Amino acid sequence: MAQIFTASADMRLRAILLGILILLVCLATFVGGYAESSYGTLVGWVQDQPVPFSHEHHVAGLGIDCRYCHTSVETSAKAGLPATHICMSCHSQIWTGAAMLAPVRQSLAESKPLEWNRVARLPDYVYFDHSIHVTKGVPCVSCHGRVDQMPLMSRAKPFQMKFCLDCHRDPAPNLRPPDEMTRMDWTDWDRDPGAHKEYGALMAKTYGIEPAKLTQCNICHR
Amino acid sequence: MKSLPALLPLILLLGSCDDMSHQPRYDSYEKSPLFADGKALQVPPEKTVARGDPARERELAERPEMSMALMERGRERFGIYCTPCHDEAGTGRGRVPARGFPAPPSFHIERLRDAPSRYFVDVITRGHGVMYSYADRVEPRDRWAIAAYVRALQLSQDAPASALSEDERRKLEGSGS
Numbered sequence: 001m002a003q004i005f006t007a008s009a010d011m012r013l014r015a016i017l018l019g020i021l022i023l024l025v026c027l028a029t030f031v032g033g034y035a036e037s038s039y040g041t042l043v044g045w046v047q048d049q050p051v052p053f054s055h056e057h058h059v060a061g062l063g064i065d066c067r068y069c070h071t072s073v074e075t076s077a078k079a080g081l082p083a084t085h086i087c088m089s090c091h092s093q094i095w096t097g098a099a100m101l102a103p104v105r106q107s108l109a110e111s112k113p114l115e116w117n118r119v120a121r122l123p124d125y126v127y128f129d130h131s132i133h134v135t136k137g138v139p140c141v142s143c144h145g146r147v148d149q150m151p152l153m154s155r156a157k158p159f160q161m162k163f164c165l166d167c168h169r170d171p172a173p174n175l176r177p178p179d180e181m182t183r184m185d186w187t188d189w190d191r192d193p194g195a196h197k198e199y200g201a202l203m204a205k206t207y208g209i210e211p212a213k214l215t216q217c218n219i220c221h222r
Numbered sequence: 223m224k225s226l227p228a229l230l231p232l233i234l235l236l237g238s239c240d241d242m243s244h245q246p247r248y249d250s251y252e253k254s255p256l257f258a259d260g261k262a263l264q265v266p267p268e269k270t271v272a273r274g275d276p277a278r279e280r281e282l283a284e285r286p287e288m289s290m291a292l293m294e295r296g297r298e299r300f301g302i303y304c305t306p307c308h309d310e311a312g313t314g315r316g317r318v319p320a321r322g323f324p325a326p327p328s329f330h331i332e333r334l335r336d337a338p339s340r341y342f343v344d345v346i347t348r349g350h351g352v353m354y355s356y357a358d359r360v361e362p363r364d365r366w367a368i369a370a371y372v373r374a375l376q377l378s379q380d381a382p383a384s385a386l387s388e389d390e391r392r393k394l395e396g397s398g399s
Contacts, residue, residue: 062317065302071359078250089354090306094322113251113261123243179298 041158047117050103052152059184060148066140066182073140077129081116084108119153120144127222136207137175138167141184148184168214172200282347282362285339288370296371299364303356312375324352329372330379342369 034040058064067073069087072080084107095101107114120143122128134140140147145156157163167174173196180186189196203209213219248254248262257264266272286292301310309316312329319325327334334341346365349355360368383391 062306062321064306067302068306068359081251083358085354085358090318090323092354093324093352094318112259123241124245124247124249125242 035160036158038158041160042155043158044154044156046152046154047119049116049153050114051100054151055147055153056149056151066147073130074134075131077131079130084111084114119155120159122159126220128220134181135178136209137178137181137203138171139176139181139183139186141186142167142174146184164220165215168219169211171209171211171214172204173197175200175203278362282343282365286363286366292367292370293374295364296367296369296374299360300368300371303360304368307353311379312372326353329376335376335380339366339369339373342372 038044059066066079069082070079071082071086072078084104087101087104088108091101091104103114106112143157143159147153147156150156176186177199180188189199204211250263252262253260254262300308304312305316306318307316307323307326308314308329314326314328329335343362343365345353346356346360346368347362348357356365383394386394
């Protein structure tokens with residue numbers, strides 16, 4: 001009776017198994033690497049915009065508070081993209097002929113909104129409410145980074161689940177006094193971490209923040 | 223055509239590419255082919271009244287009672303919406319006028335010292351001269367709060383020395399020389 005398997009069959013089987021293993025490891029490395037890369041998280045990637053709006057100029061240069069334009073951040077889930085009317089509060093009088101601002105004037109004239117491209121976007125399966133974060137002490141800079149140093153807007157933090165959970169597991173050290181919510185460069189507590197810790201613990205108690213509840217799935221996925 | 227059902231799994235695979243990140247629903251500010259203007263956020267139809275509107279109008283009509291909380295709120299809102307032009311002291315030398323915006327009048331002039339608080343609320347509501355209306359940004363109660371804070375600012379630049387406490391007057395005399 002002829003042999004079914006040749007002498008090298010065993011070797012070939014092993015080689016194929018090893019090949020599959022190597023392929024799987026490569027695939028996992030690639031997927032993981034992609035998810036963590038700035039290409040996947042979009043951190044630092046500038047989006048094309050109809051007008052090259054500079055947060056650096058308006059926030060650091062002119063000292064305009066975030067809430068001047070993002071008016072609903074304290075009262076609703078959305079921070080609020082400013083209506084053209086808000087841009088024109090100033091630009092009806094200054095830089096009135098600037099070519100850069102032509103889309104803004106056109107938007108006002110035709111009452112068609114400017115089509116900004118989202119920079120800090122969360123997936124649709126995530127429930128997020130700006131107001132609860134801002135009114136309970138999580139400052140803008142925690143998620144949006146040093147917006148005052150961004151001539152063109154880009155995402156500052158990878159909005160992955162672990163980013164949210166890091167804070168939800170232990171919110172106290174991330175809480176700030178209400179007055180300093182929109183401050184970008186507030187470092188008072190870096191000098192005295194003790195005070196920060198105490199304040200955070202106290203505020204977590206005052207606001208009724210319970211980390212055990214904050215890490216439940218349905219807090220963000222509802 | 224018979225092979226069509228065989229393609230179904232492929233379509234399902236394509237669906238998973240999106241990772242449920244874009245679900246078939248409208249979020250604020252999204253595009254919508256459903257409406258003529260292409261916006262998911264629609265302007266309320268004419269002659270409709272939003273649920274909070276009557277309460278808002280009542281708040282606008284009547285000045286809230288003065289309190290420290292109202293004053294603090296006024297200070298905060300003034301800082302956000304007014305200081306870019308009117309500056310922290312209300313003299314009208316903010317950073318935006320410094321860049322070419324017509325300078326607003328100082329709050330510390332006779333006409334505005336004599337104006338009633340309602341006048342400031344009206345200006346915030348309807349705008350004045352080159353100043354746009356801030357009705358979309360400042361709630362009625364906050365307009366009264368800002369008016370209250372403007373009153374405090376005016377007093378800060380126009381208080382008679384006799385109204386100060388003994389201690390503060392001594393400080394004032396010490397710093398004046």
